[in-house]
Amino acid sequence: xxxxxxxxxxxxxxxxxxxxxxxxxxxxxxxxxxxxxxxxxxxxxxxxxxxxxxxxxxxxxxxxxxxxxxxxxxxxxxxxxxxxxxxxxxxxxxxxxxxxxxxxxxxxxxxxxxxxxxxxxxxxxxxxxxxxxxxxxxxxxxxxxxxxxxxxxxxxxxxxxxxxxxxxxxxxxxxxxxxxxxxxxxxxxxxxxxxxxxxxxxxxxxxxxxxxxx
Amino acid sequence: xxxxxxxxxxxxxxxxxxxxxxxxxxxxxxxxxxxxxxxxxxxxxxxxxxxxxxxxxxxxxxxxxxxxxxxxxxxxxxxxxxxxxxxxxxxxxxxxxxxxxxxxxxxxxxxxxxxxxxxxxxxxxxxxxxxxxxxxxxxxxxxxxxxxxxxxxxxxxxxxxxxxxxxxxxxxxxxxxxxxxxxxxxxxxxxxxxxxxxxxxxxxxxxxxxxxxx
DNA sequence: GAGACTTATCGACCGACGGTCAAGAGCAGC
DNA sequence: GCTGCTCTTGACCGTCGGTCGATAAGTCTC
Numbered sequence: 001x002x003x004x005x006x007x008x009x010x011x012x013x014x015x016x017x018x019x020x021x022x023x024x025x026x027x028x029x030x031x032x033x034x035x036x037x038x039x040x041x042x043x044x045x046x047x048x049x050x051x052x053x054x055x056x057x058x059x060x061x062x063x064x065x066x067x068x069x070x071x072x073x074x075x076x077x078x079x080x081x082x083x084x085x086x087x088x089x090x091x092x093x094x095x096x097x098x099x100x101x102x103x104x105x106x107x108x109x110x111x112x113x114x115x116x117x118x119x120x121x122x123x124x125x126x127x128x129x130x131x132x133x134x135x136x137x138x139x140x141x142x143x144x145x146x147x148x149x150x151x152x153x154x155x156x157x158x159x160x161x162x163x164x165x166x167x168x169x170x171x172x173x174x175x176x177x178x179x180x181x182x183x184x185x186x187x188x189x190x191x192x193x194x195x196x197x198x199x200x201x202x203x204x205x206x207x208x209x210x211x212x213x214x
Numbered sequence: 215x216x217x218x219x220x221x222x223x224x225x226x227x228x229x230x231x232x233x234x235x236x237x238x239x240x241x242x243x244x245x246x247x248x249x250x251x252x253x254x255x256x257x258x259x260x261x262x263x264x265x266x267x268x269x270x271x272x273x274x275x276x277x278x279x280x281x282x283x284x285x286x287x288x289x290x291x292x293x294x295x296x297x298x299x300x301x302x303x304x305x306x307x308x309x310x311x312x313x314x315x316x317x318x319x320x321x322x323x324x325x326x327x328x329x330x331x332x333x334x335x336x337x338x339x340x341x342x343x344x345x346x347x348x349x350x351x352x353x354x355x356x357x358x359x360x361x362x363x364x365x366x367x368x369x370x371x372x373x374x375x376x377x378x379x380x381x382x383x384x385x386x387x388x389x390x391x392x393x394x395x396x397x398x399x400x401x402x403x404x405x406x407x408x409x410x411x412x413x414x415x416x417x418x419x420x421x422x423x424x425x426x427x428x
Numbered sequence: 429g430a431g432a433c434t435t436a437t438c439g440a441c442c443g444a445c446g447g448t449c450a451a452g453a454g455c456a457g458c
Numbered sequence: 459g460c461t462g463c464t465c466t467t468g469a470c471c472g473t474c475g476g477t478c479g480a481t482a483a484g485t486c487t488c
Contacts, residue, residue, distance in 0.1 A: 009271060024332070028364040035404060037334070051356065061409055069314040074300075090312060116333055116334055116339065117333055118247070119330055119331055119333025119334050120333050120334050121252070121331055125330070152389060152391040152392050153396060153400060155384045155385065155389075156382050156386060156389075156392060156397070156400060157404070159381055159382065159384075160379070160381040160382030160385065160400075160404070161378060161380025161381075161404075162376040162381060163382070164374040164375060164377055164378035164381070164404075164408070165374070165380050166377055167373055167374040167375075167376060167377025167378070168370050168371070168373065168374030170373075170378070171369065171370045171373040175366060175369075177366040178366050178367060182367060183370070185411060186367060186370060186374075186408065186411045186412050187262065187270060187372060188377075188411070189407060189408070189410065189411020189412075190371070190375075190407055190408040190411050191406065192411075192412060193403060193404050193406065193408060193410065194378070194400065194403070194404040195406060195408010196403060197399060197400045197401075197402070197403020197406075197407060198400050198403075198405065199402050211255075
């Protein structure tokens with residue numbers, strides 16, 4: 001390093017937690033404004049005012065770093081969409097959807113980048129896929145009864161519907177000409193439509209009946 | 215190059231079209247068996263038995279090369295799903311879907327890799343997005359009348375449905391426990407369900423009425 | 429205040445990547 | 459057998475993700 005003519009320290013020495021928090025906060029900012037592959041670790045380090053080696057001291061790889069910046073948001077989302085088991089299934093779904101859509105409105109750019117960039121990083125693809133899987137299981141479990149075997153059509157319908165949700169949400173935040181309630185209605189209506197078309201009419205009937213009677 | 219001890223030519227010299235065709239055929243094979251980022255241009259050149267510089271002589275970049283290997287398949291798919299304007303809208307849709315699903319069955323691995331890898335290559339993402347956009351316009355134009363303004367809800371519904379299609383198809387080829395007819399029924403039923411839920415009930419009625427009367 | 433100790437931090441380095449370039453080798457025409 | 463066109467090459471460049479031994483900032487002790 002260049003000798004420090006000013007006499008002060010050549011760099012500031014932070015505690016581990018402090019430095020790590022700073023890097024994660026920076027990562028959240030950078031990864032939502034640039035694509036994963038367009039951000040080099042060298043540039044991230046430069047913007048953080050540290051060396052690349054230090055960045056690698058805190059995170060074993062670029063993918064791990066990216067994943068770490070997502071983890072906090074992912075945890076928060078999962079916790080917020082955790083359904084209230086006391087509610088009837090349909091209301092559980094409605095409430096979770098509401099929270100989900102609210103979260104997307106708050107994190108527009110991040111959500112967009114996440115879905116588009118998902119293909120680049122296997123770990124992130126796995127995260128998205130795991131969220132989809134868990135949600136599908138939750139829905140199928142909630143509507144078809146606990147340990148009943150799930151008919152293939154219903155499984156495909158729910159799986160496809162989760163993709164529908166992402167596509168519709170991307171369209172939503174791109175155009176912003178639909179209210180959140182309208183979108184939620186579209187999503188739930190489509191889920192029912194898909195389940196009906198898959199030959200699972202009775203679960204839809206059960207669902208809606210339980211809602212109107214309760 | 216190492217002096218050729220055998221006395222024969224050090225390399226085979228091919229015509230431009232021949233070499234290009236060979237490289238595209240090789241690319242189709244390699245890109246369906248490995249992910250885009252896992253394939254280096256050096257390795258592709260090695261497998262083709264040529265130098266990396268020659269590969270770059272035929273294709274200006276790795277992305278352009280990848281895109282070129284997709285172009286043939288994309289053209290074929292687009293041509294095959296071109297609807298017959300003489301048919302009523304619903305039958306157009308059914309026939310195009312049938313062709314589409316058949317194409318996916320033929321190109322399972324390629325389709326899977328394509329959707330998963332789409333995020334990595336901007337050009338490919340643009341291709342997929344363009345196909346979705348064109349299909350959406352085709353569907354919306356066919357059902358809502360030619361130059362009528364499309365209500366936002368219907369647009370979002372169709373856009374989401376195209377994502378639904380990809381998600382359902384991925385589930386379909388992953389599990390293979392649904393017949394093509396069942397899947398097609400699920401897709402069309404879901405499209406109707408989505409349009410109904412978006413408040414475009416009348417277009418669905420028009421569509422199905424035209425089908426049964428025609 | 430001086431010295432010892434811990435460890436956060438750095439500069440220099442590596443192999444591999446995508447991409448470029450001027451020179452060379454295969455083949456056709458004479 | 460020579461000439462010329464162009465297909466083809468080895469060597470090179472800048473940057474990337476990632477690694478490593480050395481160094482200096484801060485703290486603790488006396």
